[in-house]
Amino acid sequence: MEPKVFQSLKLSYDSLEEDNIKLCFLYCALFPEDYPIDVDGLVRYWTMEGFANNVDNLEDASNKGHHIIKRLKDACLLEELNTNSVKMHDLIRDLAKWITSSSMKEGPKFLVKAGMGLKEAPKENMWEGVERVSLMKNQIERLPTGPNCPTLLSLFLQQNYVLRTIPSSFFELMPQLRVLDLSHTNIESLPMSLSSLVNLRALILISCRDLIEVPPLGHLKQLQFLNLRACKGIRELPQGIGELVNLESLDLSYLSRVTTIPCTTICSLSSLEELSMIGTPIKWAKEGGLEDVKEGTGYSLAELATLTHLYSLDITVTDIDCLSQDSFHRRQLSSLRKFNLQFGKNDMYLIPPHGDKKLCVNGCEYFPPCCKIIQEYADGISISACKGLKRGISEIAGHSLTLRNLVIANCPQVDCIIDNGDVGHNIEWMRLSGLSNLKKLIMGHGSLSLRQLKTLSIDSCEQLSGALFSSNVVHQLDKLENLGIRDCDKIEEIIEEGDNMLVLNNALPSLRHLRLEGLKGLRSICSPRVSFTSLETMHICSCTILKKLPSCPSIQIFKAEREWFEELNWEDGENTKSLFTNALGRRQSMH
Secondary structure (H helix, E strand, O other): OOHHHHHHHHHHOOOOOOOOHHHHHHHHHHOOOOOOHHHHHHHHHHHHHOOOOOOOOOOHHHHHHHHHHHHHHHOOOOEEEEEOOEOOOOOHHHHHHHHHHHHHOOOOOOEEEEOOOOOOOOOOOHHHHOEEEEEEEEOOOOOOOOOOOOOOEEEEOOOOOOOOOOOOOOOOOOOOOOOOOOOOOOEEHHHHHHHHHOOOEEOOOOOOOOOOOOOHHHHHHHOOEOOOOOOOOOOOOOOOOOOOOOOOEEEEOOOOOOOOOOOHHHHHHHOOOOOOOOOOOOOOOOOOOOHHHHOOOOHHHHHHHHOOOOOEEEEOOHHHHHHHOOOOHHHHHOOOEEEEEEEEOOOOOOOEEEEEEEEEEEEEOOOOOOOOHHHHOOEEEEEOOOOOOOOOOHHOOOOOOOEEEEEEEEEOOOEEEOOOOOOOOOOOOOEEEOOOOOOOEEEOOOOOOOOOOOOOEEEEOOOOOEEEOOOOHHHOOOOOOEEEEOOOOEEEEEOOOOOOOOHHHOOOOOOOOOEOOOOOOOOOOOOOOOOOOOEEEEEEEEOOOOOOOOOOOOOOOOEEOOHHOOOOOOOOOOOHHHHHHHHHHHHHHHO
8 A cells, every 4th residue: 555655645745846855855754753853953954965056155055945944844745843843744754765765766765763762773784775874863882893885975873872982994984975963972982984984074973972082084175064062071173173174164162171272273264154162161362463363373363354254153252351352353243144252251051132143241340342343233132240330231232223132130230221311222122130239221211212122021130119110111112012020029010100191091002921920019010090902911920919900901811829819909890800810710721
């Protein structure tokens, strides 16, 4: 029966027409059954394999890959799980495996034993004549000594957590291998035969935490992708890394023992488009510009400016004394499509902002001088544990037009976010956390500030008192959709009760989600005359003296303690109570 069923399903595969799109579809069968395939990761594999034709750079390849994802979903060959992942239906995956099986005379040949609980790899004779092998997500402890794989292009061994050793001759008979993924294994070393993989394009070693060293890579002239992310045992970069003139993507993030980079290594990588060194404590030179780099007398941040093809840069600089006004140039920043620049204390628990262009400053006595230039291009800024900061946005970003997302956390001197100025015009998302001296959001009128704000989250601001939003502030927040406040004991009101009916009638007209937790002093959310016409969900917890709820005709989901709810006062009769009772029951039925 199988051939008949598959022949019918194969019509969708045949309709793809373009060979590279067919390969993209078949590639998805390398992942285990019912496996949620990360979309960006899948597109990256396709790019490593060279499936994206006629593209000039990695960014174009990514865009083309996402277009192919859409084509496959439209053809019902991939199912969307969410915006970030897809999966193959079991029958469609069986179709792909059938097309790539040895019994078929068309298509590439795959050996797929992914996610099957294997403790031993397939015998050497099963590797012969295949183009792609996937043994990912198993419990394989041993690999064959030297499988003869003259046509092998891709090898997936990731997520074999008990794999510790690779035979010394394992790679010797894989002359065409392009993509090798050993991520999330416990390998302690790689054999010297790795250097024989002269056609290798991608070497992926993410979270090989026991890996101590990598063999010299200078012979791998075709290597375009090298990922050593979170290989915490590595003490120094592999020899020959500066000779990889075709390298386009390099990830050296979270290498906690690597502190130095050989002189001119970075600037030798003339094809580099993506560079990530987040969480790696490189001790950059405090002095030196481009001339020193060219002469090989020191390694400094100036090397980064020589990478003319770079479009994505993620880097941590722990010693801010090595940062000068000229560490990052406007021309360099304007050419970057993405960046994540972290200055100061290396802390994995930082609250990151949203955005493609992020600046994070943590645990600094002063702001690095280059931040004034960077903030002109950043769309997300996070400032944490900075003692010198006092007046929020005015000091951080001034009149920046690019800033969309802002985090200010654990800065003990901050007493307001906006100080009598029209700043933060384009901020859409803001989180304020642990600001022990914060007294007000806005001093004065700030008549145009925060007009674009959609999400506001405030927690552990113990001096924030009285009304959170005055009448001067609340009328500016007509686009606010999400509001969350937690552990601010001195807040008494959310919206100041007053006589300005124009303000009250139009207070927070776009608010859809409200979350109030641990507000021990909260006695009122707003005046009884205010109606939150757009509010859909409300979560109230540990607000013990709050006894009234506002009118919310659109409420759908309500979460609160049942005993507290039963003691509420309802000034407008049973109508509002009935709406909240139904919403509370609806929420409980979901559990």
